[in-house]
Amino acid sequence: MKVKDLFVLVGIICIVLMMIVPVPIPLLDFLLIINISIALMVILVAMNTKEALQFSIFPSLLLITTLFRLALNVSTTRNILSHAEAGDVVRTFGSFVAAGNIVVGFVVFLILVLVQFIVITKGSERVAEVAARFTLDAMPGKQMSIDADLNAGMINEVQARERRQKIEREADFYGAMDGASKFVKGDAIAGIIILVINLIGGFIIGMSMKGMGFSEALQTFSILTIGDGLVSQIPALLISTAAGIIVTRASSEGNLGHDVTKQLTAQPKLLYIVAGTLVVLGVFTPIHWFTTFPIAGLLSYAAYRMQKNLEREAIKEEQLVEEQQIEEVRSPESVISLLQVDPIEFEFGYGLIPLADTQQGGDLLDRIILIRRQCALELGVVVPVIRIRDNIQLRPNEYIIKIKGNTVARGELLLNHYLAMSPGIDDDSISGIETTEPAFGLPAIWIDEMNKERAELSGYTVVDPPSVVATHLTEIIKKHAHELLGRQETKALIDNVRETYPALVDDLIPSVLNVGDVQKVLAKLLREKISVRDLVTILETLADYGTYTKDPEILTEYVRQALSRQITQQYTSIGDSLKVITVGPSVEKKIAESVQQSDQGSYLALDPSSSQIIHHRVTEQVTKLIQSGQQPVILTSPTIRMYVRQLLERTLQDIPVLSYSELEPSVEIQSMGVVNL
Structure with missing residues (x-):
């Protein structure tokens, strides 16, 4: 056995012997000073620990110090009652605190006892109890978190084992502290009882056995009792405070002094x-x-x-961050960050910087937030963060919109002007710079502030530059929404549905379809500007028909039919009829006969001459309907709708193609033209 281990064992045995064997007064003074030193050492160590487990021996140490303090109480009580003397330490504490007034000394002593018993000890006991309970309750979750990190490769087996051991030690520590705090509470009660014994017993012994007078006995034993109580209760108060510090200490990077000064x-x-x-x-x-x-x-x-x-x-x-950024640029690994492509980018020339600068009154950032909210409500998808930056390579008033790094649209603004679109009858008194409205390609003019009110009175639609940009950006996002919806975004939408409809998602994915199959169907709906906000209905339909076919084209047709009410309301107002261009029987027959089957699914193999004739006839009917001020809609049978869409997609992408099954029976359909061969 090592010397230090033997020293601890001998010390504990001596503590027990102190309760039985009388201790000489000089040795008792020495032991009392040691008791105070140990209490000071314990509280200083507790204040300088970063986490509770760094002082894991504290529960056992608390028991030993309590036992040592009680043994000293027994020894001092024996000397007080036997010899009316307890050494210089006890008498000095009693005389100094009482200061010639016994009542004051008793009051001070009682206050110290009450502070320790009611405030410190009671609070430490409660905190230790709650901490032990919460630590035990959190153990399963922490174990699962460690297993998840291990399975993901974030930690190795050794680190996982260390974390598990730490969790077990925390549970053991707080459980031990919960029990050890009971010793502190008992010690406070014992101190009060010993005080009463010393005072009453010493007063009786002094008058009956030692021949002291009333005032002499009261003065002598009161001073000794107060001194003994203070000598024991002050270290007890320090150790109780240390217990409170330990159980209330949260894990941090510094000790208590560092955290207090830093946070205050x-x-x-x-x-x-x-x-x-x-x-x-x-x-x-x-x-x-x-x-x-x-x-x-x-x-x-x-x-x-x-x-x-x-x-x-x-x-x-800031300087450190700049230096780190410079070092990252110099490092070879910094090239990897250049490979990242932003989903949506909005770049503008230096003349349009006031649009995005809030200090100059620009509200482009706020408008973009509203655009993302609008797209979420209308399309049912979460638009990625739009990257905004200035580009010195552009003309001062020019801007471009990029989708995945490729320019898909551009425009030009005049900040001190307004964009005015004619109602159909031009007013010659309104002059401006001729241009084209970027979102819809309508002819327009840029007018100044002086002509704004006159243009509005003449029926012109007058729009400020930020609204022009917002409208253009919104239309571009709607047009390319199917490109922005990938597997990761689809999974996020499905996880959102899983929170309220877990049975539906679990039944569909991955047993029937995977995330990629669902993404293809959603992308095809968005490509034709069909909102996927009613994702529950879409997933229900896919769960019903996904067991029969995995073809995304056919699944999309089933979903469109399930969304018939939504599609009907999208193209008609309440009480209005739907004006359509009907695909005639000859065209339907020709398309149906041209459908070919392959391992990858069905596709349209129409001869070029027939395809050109159909395009020409459809374009004629669409032009007539647009000239009459109506929105063109092509209506066909359900079996060939997707093939008609494939045929017209390149030239007439913005013209919706519907089938009879996608319209509600209650809607009135008016055929404004028929497409025949």
Whole structure:
């Protein structure tokens, strides 16, 4: 056995012997000083630990120190009752605290006992109990988290084992602290009982056995009792405080002193408020100003110094970040970040910087937030974050919109002008710069502020530049929404449905279809500007028909039929009829006969001459309907709808193609033209 282990064993045996064998008064003084030193050491160690497990021996140490303190109480009580003396340490504490007034000494002692028993000990006991319970309840979740990190490869087996051991040690520690705190509570009660025994027993023994008078016995044993109580209760108070610090200590990067100074000085402005309050107290209350003003001045000076220190630290952090960024650029790995392609980018020339600069009144960022909300409501998808940046390679008033790094649209703005679109009858008195409205390609003119009111009175649609950009960006997002919806975005939408409809998602994915199959169907719907917000109905339909076919074209047709009410309301108003261009029987027959089957699914193999004739006939009917001010809609039978869409997709992409099964029976259909061969 090592010497230090033997020393601890001998020490515990000596503590037990102290309760039986009388201890000489000089040795007792020495042991009392050791008891105070141990208490000071324990509280200093507790304050300098970063987490509770760094002082894991504390529950056992708490029991040993409590036993040592009780043994000292027994020894001092024996000497007080036997010899009316307990050494210089006890008498000095009693005389110093009582200061010639026994009542004051008793009051001070009782206050210390009550503070330890009611405040410190009671609070430490409750915190230890709650911490032990919460630690045990959280163990399964922490174990699962460790297993998940291990399976994901984020940690190795050794690290996982260390984390599991730490969790077990935490549970054992707080459980032990919960039990050890009962010793502190019992020690406080024992101190009160020993006080009563020393006072009453010593008073009786002094008068009956030692021949002391009433006042002499009261004076002698009161001083000794107060001194004995203080000598034992002050170390007990220190160790109880250490127990409270340990059980309330959260894991951090520094010790208690570091955390207290760092967190209390993180808000120097609050010290100014405290200083101002003290000044008000000194001026408007009977409290003298020479009491509050110095403290207020000291707090103000401290706040000023802390604020300067925080500013210097912020500058140092900025410089450190800049240096790290420079090092990252110089490192070979920095090239990897260049491979990232933003889903949506909005770039503009330097003349349009006021659009995005909030200090110059630009509200483009706020408008983009509204655009994302609008697209979520209308399309049912979450639009990715739109990257906004200036581009010196563009003309000053030019902007471009990119989808996945490729330019899909561009436009030009005049910031101090308004875009005016004619109602059909031009007003010659309104002059401006001719241009084209970027979102819909309509002819328009840029007018200045002086002509704005006149244009509005003449029926022109007048729009400011930020609204022009917002409208253009919204239409581009709607047009390319199917490109922005990938597997990851689809999974996020499905996970959102899973929260309220877990049975539906579990039944569909992955047993019937995978995420990629669902993504293809959603993309085809978005490509034809059909909202996928009613994702529950879409998934229900896919779950019903996904067991029969995996062809995304056919599944999309089933979903469109399930969304018939939504599609009908999208192209008709309540009480209005739907004006359509009907695909004639000859065209339907020709398309049906041209459908070919392959291993990858069916496709349309129409001869070029027939395809050209159909395109020409459809274009004629669409032009007539547009000239009459109507929205063109092509209506066909359900079996060939997707093939008609494939045929017209390149030239007439914005013309919706519907089938009879996608319209509600209650809607009135008016055929405005028929397409025949």
